Amino acid sequence: MNRLSCASAMLAGAVCLLVQGLAQKAPVRAVSLEEQRTAQQMERLRANPPALHAFLLRIPKGGDLHMHLSGAVYAETFIQDAAEDGLCADPVKLVLLPNRGMDKGVPTCVEGTVPAASALKNQKLYDALVDSFSMRAFVPSAGWNGHDQFFATFARFGGINKSHLGEWVDEVATRAAAQNEQYLELMHTPDFSVAGRLAGQHPWTGDPAALRAALLGAGLRDNIAANRAELDAMDAGRKQREHCGTPDAATACAVQVRYLYQVLRSAEPARVFAQTLLGFELASVEPRVVGINFLKPEDAYLAMSQYVTQMAMLHYLRGVYPKVHLSLHAGELSPGMVPPEGLRFHIREAVEEAGAERIGHGVDVLYETDATGLLQTMAQRHVMVEVNLTSNDVILGIRGKDHSLASYLQAGVPVALSTDDEGVSRIDLTHEYERAVLEQGLTYAQLKASARTSLEHAFLPGSSLWAAPDQFTTMRGGCSDGSAPAPSCAAYLAGSEKAQQQWELERRFRTFEAAMPKSQASAKGGAL
Numbered sequence: 345m346n347r348l349s350c351a352s353a354m355l356a357g358a359v360c361l362l363v364q365g366l367a368q369k370a371p372v373r374a375v376s377l378e379e380q381r382t383a384q385q386m387e388r389l390r391a392n393p394p395a396l397h398a399f400l401l402r403i404p405k406g407g408d409l410h411m412h413l414s415g416a417v418y419a420e421t422f423i424q425d426a427a428e429d430g431l432c433a434d435p436v437k438l439v440l441l442p443n444r445g446m447d448k449g450v451p452t453c454v455e456g457t458v459p460a461a462s463a464l465k466n467q468k469l470y471d472a473l474v475d476s477f478s479m480r481a482f483v484p485s486a487g488w489n490g491h492d493q494f495f496a497t498f499a500r501f502g503g504i505n506k507s508h509l510g511e512w513v514d515e516v517a518t519r520a521a522a523q524n525e526q527y528l529e530l531m532h533t534p535d536f537s538v539a540g541r542l543a544g545q546h547p548w549t550g551d552p553a554a555l556r557a558a559l560l561g562a563g564l565r566d567n568i569a570a571n572r573a574e575l576d577a578m579d580a581g582r583k584q585r586e587h588c589g590t591p592d593a594a595t596a597c598a599v600q601v602r603y604l605y606q607v608l609r610s611a612e613p614a615r616v617f618a619q620t621l622l623g624f625e626l627a628s629v630e631p632r633v634v635g636i637n638f639l640k641p642e643d644a645y646l647a648m649s650q651y652v653t654q655m656a657m658l659h660y661l662r663g664v665y666p667k668v669h670l671s672l673h674a675g676e677l678s679p680g681m682v683p684p685e686g687l688r689f690h691i692r693e694a695v696e697e698a699g700a701e702r703i704g705h706g707v708d709v710l711y712e713t714d715a716t717g718l719l720q721t722m723a724q725r726h727v728m729v730e731v732n733l734t735s736n737d738v739i740l741g742i743r744g745k746d747h748s749l750a751s752y753l754q755a756g757v758p759v760a761l762s763t764d765d766e767g768v769s770r771i772d773l774t775h776e777y778e779r780a781v782l783e784q785g786l787t788y789a790q791l792k793a794s795a796r797t798s799l800e801h802a803f804l805p806g807s808s809l810w811a812a813p814d815q816f817t818t819m820r821g822g823c824s825d826g827s828a829p830a831p832s833c834a835a836y837l838a839g840s841e842k843a844q845q846q847w848e849l850e851r852r853f854r855t856f857e858a859a860m861p862k863s864q865a866s867a868k869g870g871a872l
């Protein structure tokens with residue numbers, strides 16, 4: 345019985361065996377009565393998107409593994425921050441600018457620009473800035489598409505002081521808590537001024553070992569103290585706002601946050617290498633930084649022309665720092681964006697050469713050479729794909745049946761839904777769940793598998809709660825589904841941050857499913 349006919353059977357009240365996990369090739373297990381009821385309830389709500397949204401808001405979601413911190417903050421926050429910082433705003437170009445000094449608390453702005461604070465009293469300017477900092481109200485025009493608008497937003501709000509970073513982490517953690525999320529891996533680019541300066545003095549020669557030795561010898565590690573201080577300030581700022589550790593602690597305090605070090609891939613090879621090396625060095629000594637990722641438009645000239653070189657750099661550095669995790673944006677491309685040859689190898693190189701454990705987007709996988717073989721490799725190696733449906737729509741124009749999600753599911757590749765840039769895209773993870781249900785036809789069992797997969801592939805330290813990778817059937821460590829862990833299980837959980845999060849997710853699923861209406865009659869009463 346396939347997933348859709350299984351869903352239909354469940355609607356009719358029949359007992360059904362659901363495919364466990366998103367992968368069709370995964371083992372089959374019996375589904376609890378509570379889970380069946382929950383799946384039935386979701387199927388009923390397909391025809392009522394607002395009610396479906398309310399249902400999906402509360403569903404346990406595990407983690408969001410693909411979230412850029414600056415792209416996750418909403419424009420309204422940036423305008424407020426710019427006003428506090430005394431920045432100026434260009435009312436025509438709709439960008440933030442530094443001031444020319446302060447006069448009695450009021451910024452002096454160059455001719456033709458105004459204090460950003462004036463937007464708080466000028467609704468027209470306020471609206472225009474929100475649109476400029478996001479995809480809200482965006483309409484493509486000649487020579488300017490969604491891709492251009494999306495990536496242009498970051499420079500427009502980029503001048504805001506880093507003192508707001510803690511406030512931003514609080515914003516995304518609070519939003520996550522409100523949607524029953526429990527874990528975030530935030531992509532962030534800490535200061536790399538030392539690495540950047542040294543890159544200018546040590547050109548790329550094609551010998552990564554020699555360049556690494558030269559950069560470390562010249563003091564690249566001096567950058568690490570500034571990075572750790574930045575993380576300290578972010579965490580302290582967040583905790584202060586959320587009153588963590590006090591009787592007034594916000595629910596957001598329960599959201600675990602870790603960081604991925606972002607490397608800007610559209611740069612000269614020497615700078616990419618120096619920044620990547622700094623990321624590996626930092627992640628080796630700083631447990632809050634759990635891995636590395638590359639970003640910037642994959643179709644940019646340097647990202648395309650240096651792609652193979654960059655994967656070779658990562659291959660080398662992964663050998664030197666085997667404990668540091670790696671996720672890579674790869675295959676975030678659509679036909680026509682680059683020549684056909686540019687669509688043929690990025691995901692394979694990221695998986696096989698760089699050794700990426702997760703792939704961000706992976707949209708163009710069917711355009712790769714031997715796509716079937718690549719999908720098999722990813723399934724066999726349990727390389728997870730971070731699926732960002734709205735981002736792929738607004739940047740690449742790829743949605744619905746044109747999306748590769750169905751092919752990944754068919755091939756048994758682990759996938760998890762994520763947001764990418766929820767502020768710029770004006771979404772949240774619940775929106776992506778809704779899109780997955782209504783546009784991609786995912787079932788409740790598949791959403792549950794997505795949540796479990798997100799924690800299974802989180803870069804948290806420790807062994808998985810599950811005995812076999814991506815098969816959520818048998819627990820390790822003497823653990824079994826229940827309200828309280830047995831002593832052996834408690835000891836196992838104590839030794840693994842990852843398993844603790846997975847155990848908590850199972851608890852949340854039990855709570856969520858137990859709240860479902862017991863009969864179809866009561867379901868009609870409107871319980872979501």
Ligand SMILES: [Zn+2]
Nearest residue numbers: 412673704764
């Ligand atoms: Zn991304």
